[in-house]
Amino acid sequence: MSYDHQAVEKKWQDFWKANKTFQASDDSSKEKYYALDMFPYPSGAGLHVGHPLGYTATDIIARKKRHEGFEVLHPMGWDSFGLPAENYAIKTNVHPEKSTLNNIQTFKRQLKSLGFSFDWSREVASCLPDYYRWTQWFFRFLYEKDLAYRKKAPVNWCEDCHTVLANEQVVDGACERCKHEVIQKNLTQWFFRVTDFIEDQEGVSGLLSGLDTIDWPESTKVNQRNWIGRSEGVEVNFEINNDQFSVFTTRPDTLFGVTFFVVSPEHPLLDKIVTDEQKTEVAAYVGPAGKKTALERSEQKEKTGVFTGAYAMNPINGEEVPVWVADYVLMTYGTGAVMAVPGHDERDHLFAQKYDLEIRPVIEGLEDIFQKTGGTIINSDFLNGLSIEEGIQKACDWLEEKDKGIRRTEYKLRDWLVSRQRYWGAPIPMVYDDQGNEYLIPDDELPVSLPHDVDFVPTGESPLTHSESFHAKEDLQRIEEKLKASGSLAAERKIVRRESDTMDTFVCSSWYMWRFMDPKNEETFCDKKLANHWGPIDLYVGGAEHTVLHLLYARFFCKALCKHGFIDYDEPFAALRHQGMIQAEDGRKMSKSLGNVVNPDEVVQEFGADTLRCYEMFMGPFHQQKPWSTTSVGGLRKWLDRVAKVFNKPQSSGDFKHQVLLHKTIKQVSEQIDQMKFNTAISQMMILTNALLEEDSVPKEVLETFNLLLSPFAPHLAEEFWSKLGHADSIAYEAWPEYDPALTIDDTVTYAVQVNGKLRGDIEMSKDASKEEVLAAAKEIDKVRKYLAEGEIKKEIFVPGKIVGFVLK
């Protein structure tokens, strides 16, 4: 009875391949629809059951859109640069290219076995030269538009491995490989000017306001806003000796509550203000503080600091307050110095308590002295009696008028550091002359290829530094000549080396959605017409772990392209959804070390791809995390076997008993796919299946309709049934069924009957029955009559189609 899933699935996968069923056409007259999955990193572990969750969802929607007459672009590719391949190479000496291409083959085989309707002719891999050539083009583009620049910045450095580490490789302040302490070291690094796009520009919405125009989960938007961290405030000038020390504050209303002043240990003017008596103590504090990583500093709860001996003059009242140095003040935010208001700031409060500094309240009537609204200002001269909001305005006006401060907006977001001292990434297309000046490599010299003669053992420098072929004399000479010919390099200068750092892999994944629109183009990353035709992406699906970085960077690329006329839209993803994580059966995270990983290959082999797809959609709400259950997978296979039984029944003509159920099912499945409520869509089809199984025969039209509803979920089986129903073509482009609203309503409805809010019976009535008829009938129910006899009816309740109720006195 059970169908042969291996034969059926192979047959249709071969058919789709041979017929190019899912190839998207660039010049179709149909309306376009672009459904995109976040392209995976092809790890050595192979596909995880979490991958097909998102891919099945987009596949269902892509397939339904084809049925609805859209031209659908549904591509897949590989985010294939990255650290794991390189670490694997250090350990085993297998070249990253080899292991990565192997992994891609495995991933591709696994994805194909699941029957996704990807247009494989558009496959891209970010580690291949014909892709990263354009990643390098983007670097050039950003540099030319002054959106890429070089400056010194601290990096994570492991003294033991002699290498730079990515943030992910720093675990609890130590190197993940050798557990040695990680320190901060200053290197010259490349940055992208993401902060340029925070606010709106002419014709391009900002990273903040653009969020208001797109259909994304609210929590993701909140995360992005928090990450950008916009604060409006004022920069206030304090005077120390005769130097200006400005601070940024959002609370100028508390200026009269300032009792001390704090500078960061890295503050450039610190040395200048420290008095001779305090020099030793300050030096003893600043030395170790500087070595701490950002992580360590943020994890330390105890506030520490030392007095510098200096005093700062508060501009609002001329008061001299002591200046301290403390590492709770960050050099990377604001000005690296703060005015301390221990009466109303939690950190300043803790610090003042510890070092016995004055705590002076300037707002009364607050439940919690740290709250930011309510209360009335006191002890503050001309601000007395005002609310916090009024006080902020008045203090700002006063400061600006007296030229002692200026209103300013501060952000947490920093520019994006894209340099990586790593091998397995896209080389940065720059060269340097004998004086260290930087030059863009001419476009006709791209791609800058990754060389193979590279030693992976960490030496403390980027692996590419010591590649002879990478720095081949003839190449540098040729580049030098071209640069001189174009006038960008002075005649007396010589090009001596290439940039040896590679780009953060997030750069590669910030623009891949455009390459899918025009994957073979050798003139540009994507033809403008095609970019405007297919974009923006109608539906983007991926894990919630990427809510901040990837999505923010991709938005930045989109805005840069839009500003400079490469595309006509300023948000890349019109709609975004996240899939929930699939946990192991025991409710823990699936991981190799816990030994609880489920391999999709085994599920496909035992139950079939259609079963796996349906199971993952049936598990629960799409966006919610949920545990895997292999026994439940079998339940979905049982359902598909039952569906097969329905399709094997004799076909009838004439009356069909379940017309209403059929139309209800069309309605529900259609609506619920659109809302990504796949679990209830499947329940509804199960209900239909159970009803049809009881019939001796089923009309052919009913089977065809059911088959169409099923096809996005179980495409192999649907193709098989479709051909059994006598069709030669694929079902993929058959019109989606419509329902008749009149046929989704039953002729009779069951009314619940309540007495004093308690259920006392139910009654079957015609759907058109009047209030009076239903109430009269309800009163005739024995049990209801019994309860009604206990008192007098005070109120009668009638909810059409649902409930009648009696309230007794």
Add this chain to the structure above:
RNA sequence: GCCCAGGUGGUGGAAUCGGUAGACACGAGGGACUUAAAAUCCCUUGCCUUAAACAGGCGUGCGGGUUCAAGUCCCGCCCUGGGCACCA
């Protein structure tokens, strides 16, 4: 600490313009078929009282409240998961 989700049977979950809580599955128990097992089919399955009920009561994290009626709305808590974390 802050922000965002979410707490419903043995399990995954359904139902949120307030209107019969537990759809649909999994698991479990019983039965049919079979030499037997698997598969398949049929029945039962929230908890308590009861021999049983088409008898009554209790039930959506906890405590209050609004209402004829609350998983759903309001107030106050508890717990779990995720994200951010000294951002002045």
